[in-house]
Amino acid sequence: MAYEVEAPKYVRLAQTIQSRIEDGTYAPGTRVPSENQLVQAFGMSRPTVVRALELLKRDGWLESRQGYGTIVRGRPALVEHKDRRGSEALARDESQAFGRLVEVVHVPVPARVASVLGLPKRAKVLMRRFLAEEDGEPVELVSSYFPAGLVEGTELESSAPLGGSTRAHLEARKKVRFDHVTERVSARLPERSEAELLDLPDGVPVLSVLVVAYDASGQALQVSDVLLPADRQELEDTYRLN
Structure with a gap:
């Protein structure tokens, strides 16, 4: 019997944040909510939030700027999601x-x-x-x-x-x-x-x-x-x- 495996929590959270970037909720150049705010907003643990943010940074959706925090870059020209x-x-x-x-x-x-x-x-x-x-x-x-x-x-x-x-x-x-x-x-x-x-x-x-x-x-x-x-x-x- 075939069945679909649900993605890990951090992947689902990354996909949600990615959707909000695409629909303009998190606009390019703005800061994303803090880790504490994301923990409270989505009811997920800090490790899950941290891992989701790291995934989005790796794939080019977000970037860290010293003294400013994590900001939105927008949709990358080429999205490559790879579980390396x-x-x-x-x-x-x-x-x-x-x-x-x-x-x-x-x-x-x-x-x-x-x-x-x-x-x-x-x-x-x-x-x-x-x-x-x-x-x-x-x-x-x-x-x-x-x-x-x-x-x-x-x-x-x-x-x-x-x-x-x-x-x-x-x-x-x-x-x-x-x-x-x-x-x-x-x-x-x-x-x-x-x-x-x-x-x-x-x-x-x-x-x-x-x-x-x-x-x-x-x-x-x-x-x-x-x-x-x-x-x-x-x-x-x-x-x-x-």
């Missing part, structure tokens, strides 16, 4: 993000991670696992894997949330440079520990976005397995036809 899970995973600041660091542990490298990192079977890699939450509910489980040689001299093995993103940390400590990312999307049933963290009933599948970050030479630096509950999330891409 890879860039979000690489940019996440664990110490500031909504959610919690679940575990930091050395594990045998999963088969599909080994293939992209160029590691033999049974090699050990460091895994940092972060559970992202929205309004107190789990929405995303990110397991990031790092080869042993890249971990030395960093704070990646610390069980404390990392200040700043893993990308910024590695670029600063190891003098590497992240250049491009590939994302591979598949569906599967979660492992028991994954299902428990995501609070999934038996039989509910997950979308797995395997994010591989490379340097300019094509060497894989970090692999993140982003799990999304298939009954709560959707992936969307809007693009212009040539």
Whole structure:
């Protein structure tokens, strides 16, 4: 039986604000209501409001100006809504993000991670696992894997949330440079520990976005397995036809 998955709260709020920009309620050049005002007006939590505003800034509807706040830019010349899970995973600041660091542990490298990192079977890699939450509910489980040689001299093995993103940390400590990312999307049933963290009933599948970050030479630096509950999330891409 086919059914439509409802978009996350922050996406629905972003769409509402976007509609108000298009109908002139929020005119270009004016400030949008404050976070507190949006929380009260829409009855949503601050994390949801913040994430909606970040999405609109990313897509060019809004911009932040120092000393003035968040202002309306208007409809972008080309609207491209892309759920770039890879860039979000690489940019996440664990110490500031909504959610919690679940575990930091050395594990045998999963088969599909080994293939992209160029590691033999049974090699050990460091895994940092972060559970992202929205309004107190789990929405995303990110397991990031790092080869042993890249971990030395960093704070990646610390069980404390990392200040700043893993990308910024590695670029600063190891003098590497992240250049491009590939994302591979598949569906599967979660492992028991994954299902428990995501609070999934038996039989509910997950979308797995395997994010591989490379340097300019094509060497894989970090692999993140982003799990999304298939009954709560959707992936969307809007693009212009040539």
